[in-house]
Amino acid sequence: MRRLLLIAIALCLAASSCKASNNGQTVAKVNGETISANRLALALKFELSKYDPKVADDTKRVDALKKSLLDEMIKKRVLVKAAERSGVALTDSELSEFYTYYKSRYTEGTFQKMLEFKGINYDEWKAEKKREAIIEKFLEKELVSKIDVTDTEIKKYYKQHMKDFSKGDEVRARQILVAYPKLASELREKASSGENFASLAQEYSMAPEGKRGGDLGWFSRGIMPKAFDEACFPLPAGEISPVVKTEFGYHIFKVMERRGSHSVKLEDVKDKIVARIKQQKMEVMFDKWYDELEIDADIHINEDVLKNVTAPKEIK
Template identity: 25%
Template sequence: MTKNFFTALAMTTAIAFTSVPAVAQETDLGTVVATVNGEEITLGHMLVLSAQLPQEYNQLPDDVLFDAVLDQLVRQAAIAQGLEGGLSTASELALENQRRTFMATETLNARVDAEITEEKIQAAYDADYASAEPEPQFNASHILVPTEEEALEVKALLDGGADFAETAKEKSTGPSGPSGGELGWFGKGMMVEPFEAAVLEMAAGDVSGPVQTQFGWHIIKVNETGTVPIPPLEQVRSEIEERLNQAFVESLIAEYSEAAEIVKPETAIDPAVIRDMELLEN
Protein backbone atom coordinates (compact mmCIF):
# COMPACT_ATOMS: atom_id res chain seq x y z
CA MET A 1 0.00 0.00 0.00
CA THR A 2 2.77 2.44 0.93
CA LYS A 3 4.62 1.81 -2.30
CA ASN A 4 1.53 2.23 -4.49
CA PHE A 5 0.47 5.43 -2.76
CA PHE A 6 4.01 6.77 -2.86
CA THR A 7 4.21 6.13 -6.60
CA ALA A 8 0.78 7.59 -7.29
CA LEU A 9 1.48 10.79 -5.42
CA ALA A 10 4.87 11.19 -7.05
CA MET A 11 3.09 11.37 -10.41
CA THR A 12 0.62 14.07 -9.39
CA THR A 13 1.17 17.75 -10.00
CA ALA A 14 2.89 19.80 -7.32
CA ILE A 15 0.83 21.48 -4.59
CA ALA A 16 1.99 24.82 -3.27
CA PHE A 17 3.24 24.75 0.30
CA THR A 18 5.32 26.82 2.65
CA SER A 19 8.68 25.20 3.39
CA VAL A 20 11.59 26.10 5.58
CA PRO A 21 14.40 28.04 3.85
CA ALA A 22 16.86 25.92 1.90
CA VAL A 23 19.66 26.70 4.35
CA ALA A 24 21.46 24.04 6.38
CA GLN A 25 20.37 24.17 10.02
CA GLU A 26 20.37 22.14 13.20
CA THR A 27 17.59 19.58 13.01
CA ASP A 28 15.71 17.22 15.30
CA LEU A 29 12.47 15.27 15.07
CA GLY A 30 10.44 18.39 15.72
CA THR A 31 12.05 20.41 12.96
CA VAL A 32 9.28 21.76 10.74
CA VAL A 33 9.98 21.00 7.10
CA ALA A 34 6.72 22.30 5.65
CA THR A 35 3.28 23.59 6.56
CA VAL A 36 0.08 22.86 4.66
CA ASN A 37 -2.67 25.35 5.44
CA GLY A 38 -1.13 25.79 8.88
CA GLU A 39 -0.62 22.06 9.56
CA GLU A 40 3.00 21.34 10.39
CA ILE A 41 4.97 18.49 8.83
CA THR A 42 8.12 17.64 10.76
CA LEU A 43 11.35 15.85 10.09
CA GLY A 44 10.07 13.12 12.40
CA HIS A 45 7.12 12.50 10.07
CA MET A 46 9.54 12.20 7.17
CA LEU A 47 11.86 9.75 8.92
CA VAL A 48 8.99 7.48 9.94
CA LEU A 49 7.65 7.38 6.38
CA SER A 50 11.13 6.87 4.91
CA ALA A 51 11.71 3.88 7.20
CA GLN A 52 8.54 2.26 5.84
CA LEU A 53 9.45 2.57 2.16
CA PRO A 54 10.56 -0.47 0.12
CA GLN A 55 14.29 -1.14 0.08
CA GLU A 56 14.78 0.04 -3.48
CA TYR A 57 14.06 3.65 -2.46
CA ASN A 58 17.29 3.64 -0.41
CA GLN A 59 19.18 3.64 -3.70
CA LEU A 60 17.90 7.12 -4.55
CA PRO A 61 20.18 10.13 -4.01
CA ASP A 62 19.52 11.91 -0.71
CA ASP A 63 18.02 15.00 -2.30
CA VAL A 64 15.68 12.98 -4.49
CA LEU A 65 14.50 10.80 -1.59
CA PHE A 66 14.10 13.85 0.69
CA ASP A 67 11.98 15.72 -1.84
CA ALA A 68 9.88 12.66 -2.71
CA VAL A 69 9.08 11.84 0.94
CA LEU A 70 8.27 15.47 1.72
CA ASP A 71 6.07 15.77 -1.36
CA GLN A 72 4.12 12.69 -0.34
CA LEU A 73 3.46 14.00 3.17
CA VAL A 74 2.49 17.42 1.84
CA ARG A 75 0.04 15.92 -0.63
CA GLN A 76 -1.37 13.59 1.99
CA ALA A 77 -2.02 16.55 4.26
CA ALA A 78 -3.64 18.54 1.48
CA ILE A 79 -5.88 15.66 0.50
CA ALA A 80 -6.78 14.84 4.11
CA GLN A 81 -7.80 18.45 4.73
CA GLY A 82 -10.22 18.16 1.83
CA LEU A 83 -12.43 15.66 3.67
CA GLU A 84 -15.80 17.33 4.11
CA GLY A 85 -17.79 16.74 7.26
CA GLY A 86 -15.02 14.88 9.06
CA LEU A 87 -14.70 11.14 9.50
CA SER A 88 -17.72 8.91 9.79
CA THR A 89 -18.43 7.12 13.06
CA ALA A 90 -17.25 3.87 11.49
CA SER A 91 -13.98 5.48 10.39
CA GLU A 92 -13.39 6.99 13.84
CA LEU A 93 -13.94 3.58 15.43
CA ALA A 94 -11.60 1.99 12.88
CA LEU A 95 -8.91 4.52 13.83
CA GLU A 96 -9.39 3.68 17.51
CA ASN A 97 -8.99 -0.02 16.71
CA GLN A 98 -5.88 0.65 14.65
CA ARG A 99 -4.33 2.72 17.43
CA ARG A 100 -5.14 0.03 19.99
CA THR A 101 -3.57 -2.62 17.75
CA PHE A 102 -0.52 -0.45 17.16
CA MET A 103 -0.01 0.22 20.87
CA ALA A 104 -0.40 -3.46 21.74
CA THR A 105 2.09 -4.45 19.04
CA GLU A 106 4.62 -1.85 20.22
CA THR A 107 4.27 -3.08 23.80
CA LEU A 108 4.85 -6.68 22.82
CA ASN A 109 7.74 -5.83 20.50
CA ALA A 110 9.54 -3.87 23.20
CA ARG A 111 9.23 -6.74 25.67
CA VAL A 112 10.25 -9.35 23.09
CA ASP A 113 13.31 -7.38 21.98
CA ALA A 114 14.52 -7.26 25.58
CA GLU A 115 13.70 -10.90 26.30
CA ILE A 116 14.99 -12.83 23.28
CA THR A 117 18.73 -12.48 23.80
CA GLU A 118 21.61 -14.17 22.01
CA GLU A 119 22.21 -16.25 25.13
CA LYS A 120 18.66 -17.62 25.07
CA ILE A 121 18.88 -18.37 21.37
CA GLN A 122 22.13 -20.27 21.95
CA ALA A 123 20.63 -22.16 24.89
CA ALA A 124 17.63 -23.19 22.81
CA TYR A 125 19.91 -24.32 20.00
CA ASP A 126 22.04 -26.38 22.39
CA ALA A 127 18.95 -28.05 23.86
CA ASP A 128 17.20 -28.74 20.56
CA TYR A 129 20.14 -29.54 18.30
CA ALA A 130 23.66 -29.62 19.69
CA SER A 131 22.78 -31.81 22.68
CA ALA A 132 20.02 -33.78 21.01
CA GLU A 133 20.27 -37.49 20.31
CA PRO A 134 21.33 -37.97 16.65
CA GLU A 135 18.41 -38.99 14.46
CA PRO A 136 18.99 -41.98 12.17
CA GLN A 137 18.54 -41.70 8.44
CA PHE A 138 18.53 -44.31 5.72
CA ASN A 139 19.28 -44.65 2.05
CA ALA A 140 17.11 -47.42 0.63
CA SER A 141 15.65 -48.89 -2.51
CA HIS A 142 12.53 -50.99 -2.91
CA ILE A 143 10.63 -53.12 -5.36
CA LEU A 144 6.86 -52.66 -5.23
CA VAL A 145 4.47 -55.33 -6.50
CA PRO A 146 0.71 -55.85 -6.10
CA THR A 147 0.65 -59.22 -4.28
CA GLU A 148 2.55 -61.11 -1.61
CA GLU A 149 3.07 -63.99 -4.05
CA GLU A 150 4.85 -61.69 -6.50
CA ALA A 151 6.90 -60.24 -3.65
CA LEU A 152 8.05 -63.74 -2.64
CA GLU A 153 9.02 -64.44 -6.24
CA VAL A 154 11.08 -61.23 -6.35
CA LYS A 155 12.77 -62.12 -3.06
CA ALA A 156 13.65 -65.56 -4.45
CA LEU A 157 15.24 -63.96 -7.52
CA LEU A 158 17.33 -61.66 -5.32
CA ASP A 159 18.36 -64.51 -3.02
CA GLY A 160 19.47 -66.34 -6.15
CA GLY A 161 21.87 -63.52 -7.04
CA ALA A 162 19.74 -61.22 -9.23
CA ASP A 163 20.78 -57.58 -9.25
CA PHE A 164 18.41 -55.48 -7.13
CA ALA A 165 18.37 -52.39 -9.37
CA GLU A 166 17.82 -54.40 -12.56
CA THR A 167 15.08 -56.42 -10.90
CA ALA A 168 13.40 -53.24 -9.73
CA LYS A 169 13.45 -51.84 -13.25
CA GLU A 170 11.84 -55.03 -14.53
CA LYS A 171 9.39 -55.87 -11.76
CA SER A 172 8.54 -52.81 -9.68
CA THR A 173 5.23 -51.03 -10.26
CA GLY A 174 6.24 -48.01 -8.18
CA PRO A 175 7.41 -44.67 -9.61
CA SER A 176 10.99 -45.39 -8.50
CA GLY A 177 11.13 -48.59 -10.56
CA PRO A 178 12.76 -47.03 -13.65
CA SER A 179 15.56 -45.67 -11.44
CA GLY A 180 16.28 -49.05 -9.91
CA GLY A 181 13.92 -48.56 -6.98
CA GLU A 182 16.08 -45.85 -5.39
CA LEU A 183 14.32 -43.80 -2.71
CA GLY A 184 17.30 -41.71 -1.63
CA TRP A 185 17.85 -40.61 1.97
CA PHE A 186 14.97 -40.34 4.43
CA GLY A 187 14.54 -40.06 8.17
CA LYS A 188 12.05 -41.27 10.73
CA GLY A 189 8.47 -40.27 10.03
CA MET A 190 8.97 -39.86 6.30
CA MET A 191 7.74 -43.32 5.27
CA VAL A 192 4.53 -45.17 6.08
CA GLU A 193 4.72 -47.06 9.36
CA PRO A 194 5.13 -50.70 8.16
CA PHE A 195 7.86 -49.65 5.73
CA GLU A 196 9.69 -47.58 8.37
CA ALA A 197 9.38 -50.34 10.98
CA ALA A 198 11.04 -52.81 8.62
CA VAL A 199 13.87 -50.40 7.75
CA LEU A 200 14.59 -49.67 11.42
CA GLU A 201 15.35 -53.35 11.95
CA MET A 202 17.74 -53.56 9.00
CA ALA A 203 21.44 -52.85 8.53
CA ALA A 204 23.22 -51.56 5.44
CA GLY A 205 23.15 -54.22 2.73
CA ASP A 206 20.14 -56.10 4.13
CA VAL A 207 17.24 -57.07 1.89
CA SER A 208 13.87 -57.55 3.56
CA GLY A 209 11.18 -60.10 3.06
CA PRO A 210 7.75 -58.98 1.82
CA VAL A 211 6.43 -55.89 3.64
CA GLN A 212 2.82 -54.86 3.16
CA THR A 213 1.63 -51.24 3.09
CA GLN A 214 -1.42 -49.52 1.60
CA PHE A 215 0.56 -49.24 -1.64
CA GLY A 216 1.17 -52.93 -2.08
CA TRP A 217 4.01 -55.33 -1.20
CA HIS A 218 7.60 -54.15 -0.90
CA ILE A 219 10.98 -55.80 -0.99
CA ILE A 220 13.34 -53.31 0.63
CA LYS A 221 17.10 -52.95 0.41
CA VAL A 222 18.96 -50.67 2.80
CA ASN A 223 21.89 -49.21 0.88
CA GLU A 224 23.39 -47.04 3.62
CA THR A 225 22.62 -45.83 7.12
CA GLY A 226 23.71 -42.69 8.92
CA THR A 227 22.53 -39.86 11.12
CA VAL A 228 20.86 -36.61 10.19
CA PRO A 229 23.54 -33.86 10.22
CA ILE A 230 23.11 -31.29 12.99
CA PRO A 231 22.44 -27.92 11.32
CA PRO A 232 24.62 -24.96 12.34
CA LEU A 233 23.00 -22.28 14.47
CA GLU A 234 22.75 -19.75 11.65
CA GLN A 235 20.76 -22.21 9.55
CA VAL A 236 18.04 -22.57 12.19
CA ARG A 237 18.34 -19.19 13.92
CA SER A 238 15.16 -17.73 12.42
CA GLU A 239 13.21 -20.87 13.34
CA ILE A 240 14.45 -20.70 16.95
CA GLU A 241 13.77 -16.97 17.23
CA GLU A 242 10.26 -17.44 15.86
CA ARG A 243 9.53 -20.22 18.36
CA LEU A 244 10.93 -18.25 21.31
CA ASN A 245 9.07 -15.13 20.20
CA GLN A 246 5.78 -16.98 19.86
CA ALA A 247 6.09 -18.63 23.27
CA PHE A 248 7.03 -15.36 24.97
CA VAL A 249 4.26 -13.38 23.24
CA GLU A 250 1.69 -15.94 24.37
CA SER A 251 2.95 -15.62 27.95
CA LEU A 252 2.80 -11.81 27.71
CA ILE A 253 -0.77 -11.88 26.44
CA ALA A 254 -1.74 -14.06 29.38
CA GLU A 255 0.22 -11.81 31.79
CA TYR A 256 -1.41 -8.56 30.66
CA SER A 257 -4.87 -10.11 30.42
CA GLU A 258 -4.71 -11.55 33.93
CA ALA A 259 -3.38 -8.29 35.38
CA ALA A 260 -6.03 -6.11 33.75
CA GLU A 261 -9.30 -5.19 35.46
CA ILE A 262 -11.83 -6.34 32.89
CA VAL A 263 -15.48 -5.46 33.45
CA LYS A 264 -18.28 -6.68 31.21
CA PRO A 265 -21.93 -5.61 31.48
CA GLU A 266 -24.18 -7.86 33.52
CA THR A 267 -26.97 -7.48 30.99
CA ALA A 268 -26.58 -10.03 28.24
CA ILE A 269 -26.00 -8.77 24.70
CA ASP A 270 -27.44 -10.73 21.82
CA PRO A 271 -24.43 -12.26 19.98
CA ALA A 272 -26.26 -11.82 16.67
CA VAL A 273 -25.58 -8.07 16.91
CA ILE A 274 -21.99 -8.75 15.77
CA ARG A 275 -23.38 -9.07 12.24
CA ASP A 276 -25.57 -5.93 12.33
CA MET A 277 -23.44 -3.67 10.15
CA GLU A 278 -26.32 -1.21 9.75
CA LEU A 279 -25.44 0.13 13.21
CA LEU A 280 -22.27 1.59 11.70
CA GLU A 281 -24.37 3.70 9.34
CA ASN A 282 -26.19 5.49 12.17
Protein backbone atom coordinates (compact mmCIF):
# COMPACT_ATOMS: atom_id res chain seq x y z
CA MET A 1 0.00 0.00 0.00
CA ARG A 2 1.29 3.40 -0.86
CA ARG A 3 2.63 5.27 2.13
CA LEU A 4 0.60 8.34 3.04
CA LEU A 5 2.21 11.57 1.96
CA LEU A 6 1.78 13.47 5.22
CA ILE A 7 1.14 17.17 5.43
CA ALA A 8 4.32 19.25 5.15
CA ILE A 9 6.51 16.25 4.36
CA ALA A 10 10.06 17.43 3.80
CA LEU A 11 12.09 15.60 1.19
CA CYS A 12 15.56 15.34 2.71
CA LEU A 13 18.40 16.44 0.51
CA ALA A 14 22.00 15.45 0.88
CA ALA A 15 24.54 17.24 2.96
CA SER A 16 26.98 19.58 1.26
CA SER A 17 30.52 18.64 0.27
CA CYS A 18 29.62 16.09 -2.37
CA LYS A 19 30.13 15.60 -6.08
CA ALA A 20 27.19 14.64 -8.27
CA SER A 21 27.77 12.51 -11.35
CA ASN A 22 24.39 12.83 -13.08
CA ASN A 23 24.58 16.36 -14.52
CA GLY A 24 22.04 17.35 -17.14
CA GLN A 25 19.97 14.17 -17.02
CA THR A 26 16.25 13.91 -16.36
CA VAL A 27 15.05 10.85 -14.49
CA ALA A 28 11.32 11.65 -14.71
CA LYS A 29 8.77 14.15 -15.94
CA VAL A 30 5.50 14.82 -14.14
CA ASN A 31 3.00 16.94 -16.04
CA GLY A 32 5.90 18.51 -17.90
CA GLU A 33 7.96 19.23 -14.77
CA THR A 34 11.34 17.53 -14.70
CA ILE A 35 12.95 15.64 -11.84
CA SER A 36 16.70 15.69 -12.29
CA ALA A 37 18.97 12.73 -11.77
CA ASN A 38 21.09 15.02 -9.59
CA ARG A 39 18.22 15.66 -7.20
CA LEU A 40 17.46 11.96 -6.91
CA ALA A 41 21.15 11.16 -6.43
CA LEU A 42 21.44 13.65 -3.55
CA ALA A 43 18.29 12.29 -1.92
CA LEU A 44 19.69 8.76 -2.30
CA LYS A 45 22.96 9.79 -0.67
CA PHE A 46 21.16 11.21 2.34
CA GLU A 47 18.90 8.15 2.63
CA LEU A 48 21.85 5.75 2.48
CA SER A 49 23.57 7.69 5.27
CA LYS A 50 20.88 6.34 7.62
CA TYR A 51 21.90 2.73 7.01
CA ASP A 52 24.90 0.53 7.56
CA PRO A 53 27.55 1.36 4.91
CA LYS A 54 27.22 -2.18 3.54
CA VAL A 55 23.73 -1.33 2.27
CA ALA A 56 25.31 0.85 -0.43
CA ASP A 57 26.77 -2.34 -1.94
CA ASP A 58 23.41 -4.13 -1.99
CA THR A 59 22.13 -3.40 -5.49
CA LYS A 60 18.59 -4.61 -4.82
CA ARG A 61 18.17 -2.45 -1.72
CA VAL A 62 19.67 0.60 -3.42
CA ASP A 63 17.34 0.14 -6.38
CA ALA A 64 14.37 -0.15 -4.01
CA LEU A 65 15.42 3.04 -2.21
CA LYS A 66 15.80 4.91 -5.50
CA LYS A 67 12.34 3.89 -6.64
CA SER A 68 10.81 4.80 -3.28
CA LEU A 69 12.44 8.24 -3.28
CA LEU A 70 11.41 8.88 -6.87
CA ASP A 71 7.86 7.81 -6.05
CA GLU A 72 7.70 10.42 -3.27
CA MET A 73 9.01 13.12 -5.63
CA ILE A 74 6.40 12.17 -8.22
CA LYS A 75 3.62 12.15 -5.61
CA LYS A 76 4.44 15.66 -4.52
CA ARG A 77 4.30 16.97 -8.07
CA VAL A 78 1.07 15.12 -8.84
CA LEU A 79 -0.50 16.61 -5.71
CA VAL A 80 0.66 20.14 -6.50
CA LYS A 81 -0.75 19.94 -10.03
CA ALA A 82 -4.04 18.52 -8.77
CA ALA A 83 -4.19 21.28 -6.17
CA GLU A 84 -3.77 23.91 -8.87
CA ARG A 85 -6.50 22.30 -11.00
CA SER A 86 -8.88 22.27 -8.05
CA GLY A 87 -8.35 25.98 -7.49
CA VAL A 88 -6.12 25.69 -4.43
CA ALA A 89 -3.67 28.56 -4.42
CA LEU A 90 -1.58 30.40 -1.89
CA THR A 91 -1.89 34.10 -1.31
CA ASP A 92 1.30 36.11 -0.95
CA SER A 93 0.41 36.51 2.72
CA GLU A 94 -0.02 32.75 3.28
CA LEU A 95 3.23 31.95 1.53
CA SER A 96 5.11 34.64 3.41
CA GLU A 97 3.70 33.33 6.69
CA PHE A 98 4.74 29.79 5.77
CA TYR A 99 8.31 30.89 4.97
CA THR A 100 8.50 33.00 8.10
CA TYR A 101 7.24 30.18 10.33
CA TYR A 102 9.91 27.73 9.18
CA LYS A 103 12.69 30.28 8.97
CA SER A 104 11.88 31.61 12.46
CA ARG A 105 12.97 28.26 13.89
CA TYR A 106 16.55 29.27 13.10
CA THR A 107 18.81 32.21 13.73
CA GLU A 108 20.14 33.78 10.52
CA GLY A 109 23.48 32.08 11.06
CA THR A 110 22.05 28.64 11.75
CA PHE A 111 19.63 28.97 8.83
CA GLN A 112 22.55 29.45 6.47
CA LYS A 113 24.36 26.52 8.07
CA MET A 114 21.27 24.37 7.57
CA LEU A 115 21.16 25.23 3.85
CA GLU A 116 24.85 24.45 3.52
CA PHE A 117 24.50 21.18 5.40
CA LYS A 118 21.62 20.04 3.17
CA GLY A 119 23.37 21.17 0.00
CA ILE A 120 20.61 23.53 -1.19
CA ASN A 121 20.37 27.26 -1.81
CA TYR A 122 17.73 29.67 -0.57
CA ASP A 123 15.66 29.57 -3.78
CA GLU A 124 15.57 25.76 -3.67
CA TRP A 125 14.49 25.89 -0.03
CA LYS A 126 11.69 28.34 -0.88
CA ALA A 127 10.54 26.22 -3.83
CA GLU A 128 10.34 23.13 -1.64
CA LYS A 129 8.47 24.97 1.12
CA LYS A 130 6.03 26.42 -1.41
CA ARG A 131 5.29 22.92 -2.69
CA GLU A 132 4.76 21.70 0.88
CA ALA A 133 2.44 24.61 1.67
CA ILE A 134 0.28 23.93 -1.40
CA ILE A 135 0.06 20.22 -0.56
CA GLU A 136 -0.83 20.99 3.05
CA LYS A 137 -3.67 23.29 1.99
CA PHE A 138 -4.89 20.80 -0.62
CA LEU A 139 -4.94 17.85 1.79
CA GLU A 140 -6.70 19.98 4.37
CA LYS A 141 -9.41 20.85 1.83
CA GLU A 142 -9.85 17.41 0.26
CA LEU A 143 -9.27 15.03 3.17
CA VAL A 144 -8.56 16.44 6.62
CA SER A 145 -11.56 18.78 6.72
CA LYS A 146 -13.86 15.85 5.96
CA ILE A 147 -12.66 13.68 8.85
CA ASP A 148 -14.57 13.75 12.13
CA VAL A 149 -13.34 12.26 15.41
CA THR A 150 -15.89 11.63 18.17
CA ASP A 151 -15.35 11.66 21.93
CA THR A 152 -16.23 7.96 21.95
CA GLU A 153 -13.43 7.23 19.48
CA ILE A 154 -10.98 9.27 21.55
CA LYS A 155 -11.81 7.44 24.79
CA LYS A 156 -11.68 4.06 23.07
CA TYR A 157 -8.28 4.80 21.55
CA TYR A 158 -6.94 5.97 24.92
CA LYS A 159 -8.06 2.78 26.67
CA GLN A 160 -6.68 0.56 23.92
CA HIS A 161 -3.30 2.30 23.92
CA MET A 162 -2.70 2.92 27.61
CA LYS A 163 0.87 1.67 27.29
CA ASP A 164 1.57 4.44 24.79
CA PHE A 165 0.54 7.01 27.37
CA SER A 166 2.35 5.50 30.34
CA LYS A 167 5.76 7.08 30.13
CA GLY A 168 8.94 5.57 31.46
CA ASP A 169 11.93 7.53 32.65
CA GLU A 170 12.28 10.85 30.84
CA VAL A 171 14.99 13.42 30.37
CA ARG A 172 14.87 17.05 29.34
CA ALA A 173 17.91 17.89 27.28
CA ARG A 174 19.46 20.53 25.07
CA GLN A 175 21.55 19.87 22.00
CA ILE A 176 23.98 21.65 19.72
CA LEU A 177 24.15 20.30 16.16
CA VAL A 178 26.93 21.31 13.78
CA ALA A 179 28.26 19.98 10.50
CA TYR A 180 31.92 19.55 11.42
CA PRO A 181 33.62 17.44 14.14
CA LYS A 182 36.31 20.01 14.97
CA LEU A 183 33.72 22.69 15.70
CA ALA A 184 31.71 20.22 17.79
CA SER A 185 34.78 19.41 19.90
CA GLU A 186 35.56 23.10 20.40
CA LEU A 187 31.99 23.85 21.48
CA ARG A 188 31.94 20.90 23.87
CA GLU A 189 35.13 22.18 25.48
CA LYS A 190 33.59 25.65 25.87
CA ALA A 191 30.41 24.24 27.40
CA SER A 192 32.37 21.96 29.73
CA SER A 193 34.43 24.96 30.82
CA GLY A 194 31.33 26.77 31.98
CA GLU A 195 30.10 28.74 28.96
CA ASN A 196 26.32 28.90 28.72
CA PHE A 197 25.13 25.89 26.72
CA ALA A 198 21.90 27.57 25.58
CA SER A 199 23.80 30.61 24.30
CA LEU A 200 26.21 28.39 22.37
CA ALA A 201 23.25 26.54 20.84
CA GLN A 202 21.62 29.81 19.78
CA GLU A 203 24.82 30.96 18.11
CA TYR A 204 26.07 27.78 16.48
CA SER A 205 23.45 25.01 16.30
CA MET A 206 21.88 24.39 12.90
CA ALA A 207 19.03 22.34 14.40
CA PRO A 208 15.56 23.97 14.40
CA GLU A 209 15.46 24.20 18.20
CA GLY A 210 18.79 26.06 18.24
CA LYS A 211 16.94 29.36 18.37
CA ARG A 212 15.43 28.38 21.72
CA GLY A 213 18.75 27.35 23.19
CA GLY A 214 18.74 23.82 21.81
CA ASP A 215 15.90 22.75 24.12
CA LEU A 216 14.56 19.34 22.99
CA GLY A 217 11.94 19.26 25.74
CA TRP A 218 11.06 16.11 27.69
CA PHE A 219 11.37 12.74 25.96
CA SER A 220 11.36 9.08 26.92
CA ARG A 221 13.30 6.24 25.33
CA GLY A 222 12.34 5.45 21.75
CA ILE A 223 10.96 8.90 20.92
CA MET A 224 14.19 10.39 19.61
CA PRO A 225 16.78 8.67 17.40
CA LYS A 226 18.62 5.85 19.15
CA ALA A 227 21.84 7.88 19.32
CA PHE A 228 20.04 10.56 21.36
CA ASP A 229 18.87 7.98 23.91
CA GLU A 230 22.31 6.41 24.16
CA ALA A 231 23.90 9.80 24.77
CA CYS A 232 21.35 11.31 27.16
CA PHE A 233 19.87 8.62 29.38
CA PRO A 234 23.14 7.54 31.07
CA LEU A 235 23.93 11.17 32.00
CA PRO A 236 22.98 12.73 35.33
CA ALA A 237 21.30 16.14 35.25
CA GLY A 238 23.75 18.91 34.43
CA GLU A 239 26.23 16.70 32.55
CA ILE A 240 27.38 17.14 28.95
CA SER A 241 27.76 14.24 26.52
CA PRO A 242 30.75 13.48 24.31
CA VAL A 243 30.43 14.51 20.66
CA VAL A 244 27.94 12.18 18.95
CA LYS A 245 28.00 11.59 15.18
CA THR A 246 24.74 10.80 13.35
CA GLU A 247 23.48 11.16 9.79
CA PHE A 248 22.39 14.69 10.75
CA GLY A 249 25.85 15.89 11.78
CA TYR A 250 27.74 16.20 15.07
CA HIS A 251 25.79 16.60 18.31
CA ILE A 252 26.54 17.67 21.87
CA PHE A 253 23.85 17.06 24.50
CA LYS A 254 23.31 18.48 27.96
CA VAL A 255 20.78 16.83 30.26
CA MET A 256 18.88 19.51 32.16
CA GLU A 257 16.42 17.43 34.22
CA ARG A 258 15.30 13.84 34.77
CA ARG A 259 12.04 12.32 36.03
CA GLY A 260 10.68 8.83 36.67
CA SER A 261 7.85 6.91 35.01
CA HIS A 262 4.30 8.27 35.16
CA SER A 263 0.90 8.00 33.44
CA VAL A 264 -0.41 10.75 31.18
CA LYS A 265 -4.00 11.93 31.61
CA LEU A 266 -6.45 11.78 28.70
CA GLU A 267 -6.88 15.55 28.57
CA ASP A 268 -3.12 15.96 28.21
CA VAL A 269 -2.93 13.73 25.13
CA LYS A 270 -6.33 14.39 23.56
CA ASP A 271 -4.91 16.46 20.70
CA LYS A 272 -2.32 13.78 19.97
CA ILE A 273 -5.00 11.07 19.93
CA VAL A 274 -7.20 13.11 17.58
CA ALA A 275 -4.22 13.56 15.25
CA ARG A 276 -3.48 9.82 15.28
CA ILE A 277 -7.08 8.85 14.56
CA LYS A 278 -7.27 11.40 11.76
CA GLN A 279 -4.07 10.05 10.28
CA GLN A 280 -5.42 6.49 10.38
CA LYS A 281 -8.63 7.56 8.65
CA MET A 282 -6.67 9.63 6.19
CA GLU A 283 -4.48 6.66 5.25
CA VAL A 284 -7.60 4.64 4.45
CA MET A 285 -8.94 7.45 2.25
CA PHE A 286 -5.65 8.44 0.65
CA ASP A 287 -4.82 5.42 -1.51
CA LYS A 288 -7.97 5.40 -3.60
CA TRP A 289 -8.05 9.19 -3.76
CA TYR A 290 -4.43 9.44 -4.90
CA ASP A 291 -4.83 6.63 -7.46
CA GLU A 292 -7.51 8.69 -9.17
CA LEU A 293 -5.23 11.72 -9.27
CA GLU A 294 -2.36 9.67 -10.68
CA ILE A 295 -4.52 8.33 -13.52
CA ASP A 296 -4.97 11.89 -14.78
CA ALA A 297 -1.28 12.75 -14.41
CA ASP A 298 1.22 12.67 -17.28
CA ILE A 299 4.14 10.72 -15.80
CA HIS A 300 7.21 9.56 -17.71
CA ILE A 301 10.13 7.76 -16.04
CA ASN A 302 13.43 7.28 -17.85
CA GLU A 303 14.31 3.79 -16.65
CA ASP A 304 17.79 3.92 -18.20
CA VAL A 305 18.67 7.09 -16.31
CA LEU A 306 17.08 5.74 -13.12
CA LYS A 307 19.15 2.57 -13.37
CA ASN A 308 22.37 4.60 -13.54
CA VAL A 309 21.64 7.08 -10.74
CA THR A 310 24.27 6.72 -8.03
CA ALA A 311 24.82 8.50 -4.74
CA PRO A 312 27.50 11.22 -5.09
CA LYS A 313 30.85 10.71 -3.42
CA GLU A 314 32.24 12.80 -0.58
CA ILE A 315 34.96 15.31 -1.36
CA LYS A 316 38.06 14.20 0.45
